[in-house]
Amino acid sequence: MAINLAILGATGAVGQELLRLLEARALPLGELRLLASPRSAGRQLQFRGETRTVQAVSPESFEGIDVAIFSAGGGTSREWAPIAASKGACVIDNSSAWRMDPEVPLVVPECNLEAGRARPKGIIANPNCSTIQMVVALKPLHDAAGVKRVVVATYQAISGAGARAIEAFQEQCRAAANGEAVDPGPLKGQLAQNLLMHWSVDEASGYQEEELKMVHETRKILGDESIQVSPTAVRVPVLHAHSESLTIELGRPMDAAEARTLLAAAPGITLVDDFAAGAYPTPLTAAGTDPVYVGRIREDVGNPGGLQMWVVSDNLRKGAALNAVQIAEGLFA
Template identity: 75%
Template sequence: MRSIDVAILGATGVVGREMLRVLEQREVPVGRLKLLASPRSAGATLSFRGREHTVEAVTDEAFQGIDAALFSAGAGTSREWAPRAAARGAVVIDNSSAWRMDDAVPLVVPEVNPDAARERPRGIIANPNCSTIQLVVALAPLHRAARVRRIVVATYQAISGAGIEAVRALEAQQRALVAGEPAEPGPLSGQLAGNLLMHWKRDTASGYQEEELKMVHETRKILGDAEIRVSPTAVRVPVLNAHSEAVTVELARPMTATEARTLLTGAPGVELVDDFANGVYPQPLAASGRDPVYVGRIREDVGNPGGLQLWVVADNLRKGAALNAVQIAELVFAS
């Protein structure tokens, strides 16, 4: 891979900081590095490869000469700044929901649809929603072999997916719970410590949450199959990091658990952790800080013969965000 000049917009956030770690760990040949955020964080410093870098407030000039602009600063910021960064010649790889369903913006998971990254008329590539990424990495090998027709998925999403302030709020709530004191909701919609929440934006017409509808539409776009039916439920759980998913899948032909295990063994980005008889299955604590999408509890669906059930766990900050974005940059600047 050639050396690339990189900007990170949202560098001070949980995903931005993870991007720095991933770039460092994967030894991506980064030339110039621009760390960008809002004026609130201008002047702060972040470490990369043993050197302190100063965070700047985002400006048009900051993107001049940049090859890859990795965005993780929210949808509103992306809508404003992605076209401006692209106009300066940067390839924008955006983590927000702003561009994912735009027909002129590819939605890319490198293990699943790498070729989509080639056509990017707006100069923008979208990184899918974290829950969608781990779902499609696990299901793509099954889809290729036997065409996925229907997915029923319940997510168990960690608080790190809601950003740095939400992580701090949960930690304070957990301390208050232990002390028997009243807990402040902070940026959360209520108490998450000792509880479950469904606090994403509601889609009043359908009764779903936007987080759930993202999984419906993004899964179809990435797998390139508009016929796939997805029935999602998204739940926030008091886990610090790594999302889990209970997935029920129906294919165009019956598939045994043995065949699914064979297809998933060595599949790109997948690691099987599937020895339930001995209590071995994917867990968020073990997945945290690691790259693979862990798949386990593969079993033939007792309620729908021919179908399958799986348990899928991945680090939402890494494969669900920072790692996937860096992998896209590696793909684009491979030669």
């Protein structure tokens, strides 16, 4: 059955990746509507060799639509997702607006696709990009031995902050190389030759909201409120693909060989794990590809029985667009 699909945020970093994925994948498409704010109305985008015109979102945009993938920020989702759902569309939302709503399933197909079938609000939430790649890697270990605690440090790419952030970073590099003053712009600081931590901050805890998303979303997706997550999120001067260092404590001791066997058999994961030979995942090799790459699987020298590993994935693909398309394929195709 062909699916009538709308993309809200079609002009953005995730929206553009969605179009590239839909061109290449087998999801049977009927009508495809490209939506954005009035700023981009009339802009022309290419899809499968045809020119498509972007429309400003309106209530009529969702008439006759089966699935609406939203990638347009939390405020836009809060405003438009109930409208789209009231027209009969299933909204798959990339923003953080609905993720912790108890009536909205938070879905990573490798972990809990079936949760997406019960959606009283007509909305399915896509998790945060850093959470998605982490839970894909944790899931087989959790099923085998129960994840008790994860200490995670992220090394997050600029494209995670949207299309304008990429342009701003390129301008920052040029200015820094020429000894000119650097405009912080949407990156909220100089990332050229630097690292930043500047997502919005939860004043009570001192954590960044990006970090707290990893705590709460991990528990919801894996269905286990007892999992402890200790996160630190860092923006690095890399264009695409987030990297994460994970230190994991399980319900029973697990050696690296068993972890490697479990991870190698798990869906969505590609092992790149021959560190002695120089083989480990990097953002450059992950960018533009679909898998969650796992490498440097090793027994934790600081906590016998625990594990450490390195997880890299393209934030625009598995961290956003691909996960949304996989939900649509899994539930509607």
